[in-house]
Amino acid sequence: MKRFGNFMDSFGAILLAVIWISPLLFAFWAATHSTSDAVNLRLFSPWTMDNFIVAWNGAPWLKYFINTFSLVTVILIGQFILVTLAGFAFAQLQFPGKDFVFILVLMQLFILPEVLIVENYAMVSRLGLFDTILGVGMPYMASAFGIFLMRQAFKGVPIELHEAARIEGCGLLGILWRVYVPLAKPTYLAYALVSVSTHWNNFLWPLIVTNSPETRPLTVGLSIFGAPENGVDISVISAATLMSVAPLLIAFLIFQRQFVQAFLRAGIK
Amino acid sequence: MSAHANLERRRQAIYGWLLLTPALVLLSVFAFYPTMSTLWSSLFSRGTRRNPVEYIGTGNYTELFADPTFWIVVKNNLLYAGVTIPVSMAIALAMALWANGKISARGFVRTAYFTPTVLPMIAAANLWLFFYTPGLGVLDQIGSVFGLPSINWLGQPETALWAIIIVTIWKEAGFFMIFYLAALQTIPEDLKEAADIEGTSRWTYTRRIVLPLLMPTTIFIAINALINSVKLIDHLFILTKGGPSDASKLLLYYIWEMAFAFFDAPQAAAMTILVIGVLAIVAAAKFLYLDKRTHYQ
Numbered sequence: 001m002k003r004f005g006n007f008m009d010s011f012g013a014i015l016l017a018v019i020w021i022s023p024l025l026f027a028f029w030a031a032t033h034s035t036s037d038a039v040n041l042r043l044f045s046p047w048t049m050d051n052f053i054v055a056w057n058g059a060p061w062l063k064y065f066i067n068t069f070s071l072v073t074v075i076l077i078g079q080f081i082l083v084t085l086a087g088f089a090f091a092q093l094q095f096p097g098k099d100f101v102f103i104l105v106l107m108q109l110f111i112l113p114e115v116l117i118v119e120n121y122a123m124v125s126r127l128g129l130f131d132t133i134l135g136v137g138m139p140y141m142a143s144a145f146g147i148f149l150m151r152q153a154f155k156g157v158p159i160e161l162h163e164a165a166r167i168e169g170c171g172l173l174g175i176l177w178r179v180y181v182p183l184a185k186p187t188y189l190a191y192a193l194v195s196v197s198t199h200w201n202n203f204l205w206p207l208i209v210t211n212s213p214e215t216r217p218l219t220v221g222l223s224i225f226g227a228p229e230n231g232v233d234i235s236v237i238s239a240a241t242l243m244s245v246a247p248l249l250i251a252f253l254i255f256q257r258q259f260v261q262a263f264l265r266a267g268i269k
Numbered sequence: 270m271s272a273h274a275n276l277e278r279r280r281q282a283i284y285g286w287l288l289l290t291p292a293l294v295l296l297s298v299f300a301f302y303p304t305m306s307t308l309w310s311s312l313f314s315r316g317t318r319r320n321p322v323e324y325i326g327t328g329n330y331t332e333l334f335a336d337p338t339f340w341i342v343v344k345n346n347l348l349y350a351g352v353t354i355p356v357s358m359a360i361a362l363a364m365a366l367w368a369n370g371k372i373s374a375r376g377f378v379r380t381a382y383f384t385p386t387v388l389p390m391i392a393a394a395n396l397w398l399f400f401y402t403p404g405l406g407v408l409d410q411i412g413s414v415f416g417l418p419s420i421n422w423l424g425q426p427e428t429a430l431w432a433i434i435i436v437t438i439w440k441e442a443g444f445f446m447i448f449y450l451a452a453l454q455t456i457p458e459d460l461k462e463a464a465d466i467e468g469t470s471r472w473t474y475t476r477r478i479v480l481p482l483l484m485p486t487t488i489f490i491a492i493n494a495l496i497n498s499v500k501l502i503d504h505l506f507i508l509t510k511g512g513p514s515d516a517s518k519l520l521l522y523y524i525w526e527m528a529f530a531f532f533d534a535p536q537a538a539a540m541t542i543l544v545i546g547v548l549a550i551v552a553a554a555k556f557l558y559l560d561k562r563t564h565y566q
Contacts, residue, residue, distance in 0.1 A: 005471075006371065013367035014374055016360075017381035020443070023396040024384065026407055030399060086292035094278070095285035101293070108300045110552035114500050114521060115544050118528040118537050119303035119310075142295035172284055201389035203503040204521075208529060219391045223506055226395055234399055241395040245388050252387045256380060259387070260447055 031239035051239035055225075058236070060213045061243065064221040070133050071206075071217050072199045076192060078141035083191075086142075087150025088176050092162070108144035114204055121208050131211045140199065146191055153187040154180050193255075193262035200248050218244045304545065311538035329539040339540070341515045342523045345430055349519055350498035353437045358490055360442040362483075365449030366475070382443040390440065390503035397436045398507065426516035429509050433517050436504050441497060445490045452486040453479070492555050499544060520544055 031052065037045035055061075089095075090102055113120065120139050121130075129135030157180055165175045181188075203219040210216045216224075222244050226237045252259050311329050316322035333339050364382045368375060385393060400407045403421040412420065422432045456479065464474045502522045505511055511518030511526065518526075520540065528537035 009367060009370055010372040010374070013364075013370075013372050013378050016364065016367070017374075017378040020439070021381040021384060023393075023400065023439070024388075026399055027396045082292045082295065085288040089285045089288035093281045093285040093288070095282035098285065101289065104301070105292070105296065106556075107552065108296055110496070110548045111300055111304055111545060112496070112500055112548070113299065115524075115541055115548070116300065116303040116307065117525060118534055118541065119307050120299055121528075122306075123298060123303060138295065139299040142292040142299070144296070147292060197387055201387075201391075203389065203391050203506070204525065207506075208525075219389045219503075222389075222395070223391050226398075226507060234402065237395055238399060241392045245392045248387055249384070252384070253380070256383075260379075260383065 027238040027242060030235050031242050033235065035233045035235040051235045052243065055236045055240040055243060058240070059221055059225045061218075061221070061240075063213055064216060064218045064244075065247075067133065067215055068200060068217040068219075071136055072196045074133055075137040075140050075199050076195055078137060079143050079146050079191075079195060080188070082142050083146035083150050084176070084181065086147045088154055088180060090147065090151040091154035092180075105144045105147055108142075109148070113139045117205060117208055120205075124209055130209060131215050133215055135209050136206050136215070136217070137199075139205070143195075146195070149187060149191055150184065153184040157183050189258070190262035193259055197248060197252075197259075307538045307541050307545075310535060311542050313535060315533055315535045329535045333536060333539050333543075336536075338515055338518070338523070342518045342520055345516070345518055346498070346520045348430065349434060349437070350495065352434050353441065353498055354491060354494040357438045357441040358445055358487070358494060360438065361445035361490070362449050364442060364446040365453055366479075368446065368450055369453045382446050384443065385440050386444040388440070390501060391507060393436055393440050394504035394507035397432075397439075397504075401432055401508070423509050424513055426513050429513060429517040433504060433508060433519075436508070437497075437501055440501070441494065445494070448486050448490055449483065452483050456482055492551060495551055496548070499548065 032047050032049070033045050034048055034050070086105070090098065090105075116139075124130055124135045124138070127135070127138075129138065161179050161183075162175055165179050170178060201219060202217075203223065206217045207220050207223070210220060213221070222240060225240055312324060312326060313322050314320065314325045314328065368379045368382065372378065388396075401422040403409060403419050403424065408422065409419050412418075420428065422428045460478055461474065464478065469477075499521060502519050502525075505517065505519060505522045509517040511522050521544070524537050524540050524544070527533050527540065
């Protein structure tokens with residue numbers, strides 16, 4: 001009886017797993033077969049790479065890749081700097097008004113940048129950053145979530161290390177750089193993975209602030225490429241979709257454990 | 270000595286504010302100021318060539334409440350939240366119980382569940398397009414084997430929103446699974462052993478011991494799912510564009526459409542303020558709950 005129960009568990013779990021990745025498998029199958037074979041579900045038709053070639057030549061993908069890559073890099077660098085400084089101030093310094101400001105920062109967790117698209121669009125235009133990578137990245141740099149995460153990490157650093165560094169004659173910024181930042185490495189890694197995968201996948205805001213292939217990230221490029229007006233067929237769309245998710249997907253499959261750990265560390269507050 | 274302590278206090282205050290300045294400037298520019306100016310601009314009329322912008326108080330809000338589309342969108346979003354939150358959480362729990370159990374091919378199962386999480390919503394929509402397309406899509410092909418008629422899942426008002434909901438559940442469940450999985454791993458083994466000695470059935474063990482212990486995680490996930498039910502709208506751009514006849518339109522998409530397709534910024538602002546209001550209530554609930562949790566830790 002017990003063995004039967006185990007078997008049913010495995011069966012259910014694997015069935016759900018197969019259902020769960022089937023959209024991806026179908027896309028892979030469609031992308032590697034000719035359109036007419038794909039739409040007629042001819043399962044044993046020959047393989048082809050033509051769809052990838054058609055898709056690759058159909059849009060400036062290389063430019064999109066570079067744009068997405070620069071975007072996530074710019075955001076990550078900005079976030080690391082801002083979040084480290086603010087997280088340290090909240091964790092280890094005492095000053096009047098700290099609690100009030102901390103609540104203000106926490107409020108930003110709920111005022112999603114996505115909801116403020118109209119005013120942020122006006123703001124980015126006013127700053128002359130419309131249709132620039134920096135304009136796409138700026139609203140996300142002062143991440144309340146990141147500040148909160150770093151504050152927690154820095155709070156866990158033993159005060160003895162801080163004192164020891166100070167007695168050695170280290171200044172406050174020196175202590176931050178030499179003691180706190182190295183000890184928070186796992187948190188930085190976790191935050192980096194979450195940040196990169198979030199912004200690699202972000203769509204609505206880049207759609208609004210970009211207006212040319214020079215700045216457009218992959219997601220926006222993909223949505224334009226797949227638009228029905230362009231009359232691209234399903235096999236080519238599948239090929240383009242797989243191409244644009246490939247770097248992140250491959251990275252995920254290789255560093256799966258770290259990814260999952262990162263999401264966990266970032267999620268459990 | 271007290272002079273020294275005073276100096277140290279002043280030094281910390283200066284450093285504290287200096288370190289906070291960059292983050293506060295950006296937060297002000299891209300969160301606080303825009304919130305205020307959204308509230309402000311929601312109180313003024315839309316300027317046209319003949320009618321200059323003027324203060325109309327709650328005029329935009331009354332106009333919004335009189336707009337039948339607004340109510341359709343609100344109803345859609347409530348259904349969207351009402352279905353995606355519980356269903357994706359239930360599936361996430363089942364996934365976690367399985368992925369935590371002693372089953373074969375556990376590595377594959379975990380990877381399969383989690384993979385949709387790393388895909389962009391736009392890519393997810395493209396993958397599902399292949400399922401939904403009438404005549405050509407996988408669902409229709411499977412249906413035709415059983416002699417079912419072709420269904421235009423995305424093109425008819427009765428099914429469009431459901432098609433959207435399924436994509437969202439597919440995308441979210443694996444993400445929520447991770448949190449349940451982490452919580453399950455903190456439940457001590459001896460509870461299970463004790464239950465086994467008492468001859469407790471697995472169902473009773475799950476319902477009476479596991480679920481109550483998972484409660485904080487459940488609340489945490491529920492809040493995230495609630496926020497996502499406002500935020501996750503990217504797939505609308507690919508799959509339905511809110512149609513047919515607004516049947517699958519959601520709030521954030523409507524805000525985008527109002528502002529960037531109909532160029533009615535004041536209406537969009539009024540709607541934004543309402544959404545922020547709802548999110549603020551969720552925030553307040555969350556902080557109250559967090560306060561409670563820290564009490565008994």
